[in-house]
Ligand SMILES: Nc1ncnc2c1ncn2[C@@H]1O[C@H](COP(=O)(O)OP(=O)(O)OP(=O)(O)O)[C@@H](O)[C@H]1O
């Protein structure tokens with residue numbers, strides 16, 4: 297009697313969570329999977345088939361954008377890690393009490409504005425008539441206005457900026473827990489800075505590094521506004537193509553196929569990343 | 583600075599914002615010595631050890647190791663290793679990898695590395711444990727791994743920061759003896775810091791008693807116990823009784839004090855220039871107090887005290903006494919004849935004045 301009452305309570309508590317998973321995660325994805333295998337024969341008849349997937353592999357524009365998005369996301373994630381690590385080290389290990397809180401807050405402030413506003417901020421700085429361009433001209437370093445927007449570098453700057461906080465939080469948390477004596481022992485037993493970093497600090501911070509990388513990679517891969525607003529004609533992002541299929545072309549079948557492929561790509565890369573670093577998802581997330 | 587001294591410090595000073603944590607400390611540790619630094623919490627022991635390891639720099643003074651000046655040498659280049667208070671074993675490495683870490687830094691080839699790891703694990707009594715994780719070991723085993731990790735590098739000097747502090751009493755007793763044997767078998771010079779006087783006494787060849795950043799006395803344990811140079815050492819090392827009173831007579835090196843209640847006691851003058859009328863403290867060990875007045879004509883100092891209670895503790899049983907508002911402890915004889923002393927019962931104490939030590943008063 298007691299046991300069954302407890303089980304009921306547990307189910308009731310879990311219900312909102314389960315509903316959320318079912319309605320917002322599982323159902324749409326299953327439906328997307330179904331739609332992606334439907335082929336429209338005429339305006340009112342459907343058949344099962346692989347046409348959409350065939351399209352993807354035959355149309356080089358699709359898969360080139362796909363590979364480009366994957367590679368650039370990986371690169372952005374690595375760059376974010378490189379930039380975030382020293383900042384996290386400073387916040388976690390060197391800054392004291394009050395300064396620590398303020399620095400963390402400073403990293404958080406940009407996220408009070410929406411992604412659109414943040415991206416617009418970068419556009420103000422980088423565009424032809426923007427701050428950087430005019431400053432360079434005023435200093436006499438360049439002759440005419442320089443366009444720094446609408447290229448891959450601009451896209452990566454924007455993406456790194458968007459991902460930074462999500463890398464910082466797990467890094468600061470793990471580095472905070474690193475015992476100062478471990479670092480000292482690393483030196484004491486004969487290690488230099490580089491050795492201590494490689495053998496003591498990074499293995500310790502690995503769960504934070506991996507979870508930060510997963511979050512930033514997912515965010516970057518799925519980002520939409522930044523690549524569209526800051527990228528040029530030939531820096532297409534894969535999400536943009538999904539958008540086009542769904543909204544502009546009204547080709548839901550093709551859009552669904554591309555969506556499934558993107559999901560596969562991100563799962564595959566995250567899985568490979570976990571395998572390579574020898575971490576398990578449970579350890580990283582928990 | 584002795585020629586064969588492994589460690590020599592000269593007038594080391596380390597100041598923090600508002601206090602001097604290490605104040606003009608000079609020390610000289612001959613090769614192969616077990617040297618302890620003993621002092622109460624917060625007296626600057628860890629700060630001193632960090633200066634020796636190189637994690638911190640002295641504001642003034644010099645550190646020499648085997649005659650080489652070390653002040654400007656980075657911690658990873660000093661022939662010194664440290665066993666940390668909480669051991670600081672690398673949690674992401676196995677026992678073997680922990681020990682290999684230092685060997686790899688010394689570029690010892692893999693085959694020899696394996697041999698030396700197996701050898702050192704054997705020596706500390708953990709054969710075949712190389713593949714375990716530190717988290718899978720008991721406190722005492724972790725302790726040994728931390729030692730092995732340093733000893734395998736054959737340092738000139740091994741620094742130990744209260745390494746037994748985290749162990750339970752029984753294990754601590756056992757590790758004390760083991761540490762001493764290990765030190766002898768490796769022949770490495772140990773600098774060991776602790777606030778536990780029994781650890782320092784059991785293991786050391788030399789003990790430095792530290793207080794407020796300074797050394798009060800540096801001596802072998804027995805000398806420290808029998809001939810403390812300051813009232814602080816007398817009170818800190820081993821059990822001791824303190825009787826405060828006024829100096830009434832000085833004859834040669836024997837001083838007579840009059841206690842508040844009018845009783846007169848005598849002991850050996852340690853502080854120079856004691857004169858009648860001055861406040862002074864007499865220290866007498868519990869085991870030096872005799873409960874049965876001996877009949878011999880020896881000149882003994884005698885005192886009548888009231889029994890408060892007896893404290894039975896096997897071979898270490900004592901009786902708590904009270905005289906003129908001051909508390910005394912005396913060791914009970916081993917034959918069990920004195921176990922039933924009633925409270926309030928007066929008792930006659932006596933001791934040889936040469937065993938009591940008198941210091942000028944006004945000590946806290
Ligand atoms: N980084 C520091 N900044 C300021 N004061 C410090 C610092 N490190 C230590 N102190 C002070 O120096 C004094 C000595 O500290 P230390 O850690 O050397 O004591 P200790 O003898 O090792 O004590 P314990 O037995 O409790 O470990 C203490 O009063 C401490 O507050």
Ligand SMILES: [Mg+2]
Pocket residue numbers: 627628629
């Ligand atoms: Mg300490």
